[in-house]
Amino acid sequence: MRVLVAGATGYLGSRLVPRLLAGHTVRCLARDPGKLRDVPWAPDVEVVRGDVLDRDGVRRAAEAVDVLYYLVHSMNTRGFADLDRRAAESVAAAAGDAGLRRVVYLGGLHPAGGQGLSAHLASRAEVGRIFLDGPVPAIVLQAGVVIGSGSASFEMLRYLTERLPVSVTPRWVHTRTQPIAVRDVLAYLVAAADLPGAPNRTFDIGGPDVLTYADMMRGYARVAGLPRRVIVPVPLLTPRLSGQWVNLVTPVPRSIAMPLIESLEHEAVCTEDDLRALLPTPATPTPYERAVELALLRIRDADVESHWSAASAAGAPADPLPTDPAWSGGSVRTDERSVRCDVPPQRLWEVVEGIGGEHGWYSFPLAWAVRGWLDRLAGGVGLRRGRRHPARLQLGDALDWWRVEELDRGRRLRLRAEMKVPGRAWLEITVTPDGAGSLYRQRAVFVPHGLAGQLYWWAVWPFHGIVFGGMARNITGAARDSQ
Incomplete structure (x- = not known):
């Protein structure tokens, strides 16, 4: 099968491509192909320069392609909702022009109905609807917090837990969520290309544990060998103040931290598990603390050099890639x-x-x-x-x-x-x-x-x-x- 990946320079896209290469021919769409020059799998893919806002350019990139993976979002850009809307409309139309068989998109897990969502979650839900209403059948996967080194959500959790033995936090630390290991997200994304028929729907994906953010911080501390974290919720601490605090004590940029924090006010728990039932050999979902353990393997004694080298093998989702942001991967x-x-x-x-x-x-x-x-x-x-x-x-x-x-x-x-x-x-x-x-x-x-x-x-x-x-x-x- 021939697939096109839009967003191959991002956290999930850069880890998805080598897994797709195990059974598919892969083409990558990138505004700046130079960003993919040093990734380990660069020689095995075709890289096409293009912008998701350019309908004709996307159509040309999608020629002779069966499935398009859309893993693009502009969360750290001002006016990201409008930008993501226009990009999704452009790509959906181009997919129809090129006669693709399927579009696969990864959105955010959110409460049913979608009322009163944060700007970030509302935008992800809107992009999903655009693809579902488009001319090509779409599979929209909806995930909550992704546990993996390099994931913005995980990095924020990592730094807050490691640097703050005592945390004064807003009420969202008691909001339930269903975190998922990055390797499970990648497995679902790969499987989505081969689902039989022409499904045009959303699928909730999550790990086996339903936890609060406080539970996740304490679980991280246990895996990392840190003392038990003391978490003191303060109801009057607003998301904006929380964002300022995260910006102060972690290297995660405020433009990314703020949308993530606002989204944490909404419960993110799966309402169905239909996708696993459709897989020929469904794997056992990775428990939260095992997912954290795998994420922390990125810093291991025998492989510390990966922190100061230009690239490393992409054998495991925890391994660093040149496309990862400089602030990810923990403090080194x-x-x-x-x-x-x-x-x-x-x-x-x-x-x-x-x-x-x-x-x-x-x-x-x-x-x-x-x-x-x-x-x-x-x-x-x-x-x-x-x-x-x-x-x-x-x-x-x-x-x-x-x-x-x-x-x-x-x-x-x-x-x-x-x-x-x-x-x-x-x-x-x-x-x-x-x-x-x-x-x-x-x-x-x-x-x-x-x-x-x-x-x-x-x-x-x-x-x-x-x-x-x-x-x-x-x-x-x-x-x-x-x-």
């Missing part, structure tokens, strides 16, 4: 340094591989020693372990309070911290040729755990220039002096 703090050095890469690497133990860490020895003593007092390993060999490292070696997690000899060394710290930390050093000399790069990465982790990072941040800056300067200086 970094300190990066680079120094050009007029010594051969091999000589510079010898100094890098010899760090720690008797050679020390090339900066502010007293600070390293004090931190080691404090770690031992807290029950950690401190700096007492030293190193196995004075000059060479092996994968898995203990190195003071670090562990060698990756070693590409001559080019890259990555260390994972085993000290007592409210989060997880890594130190990566790379050496690359630079003309007649070398380029030394150093990157410290810290993934804070809860509010304590955030406070820890900012408490030690003033010393980074001395510790990490001095380390970069002194390692390269030692390589020069040893020539």
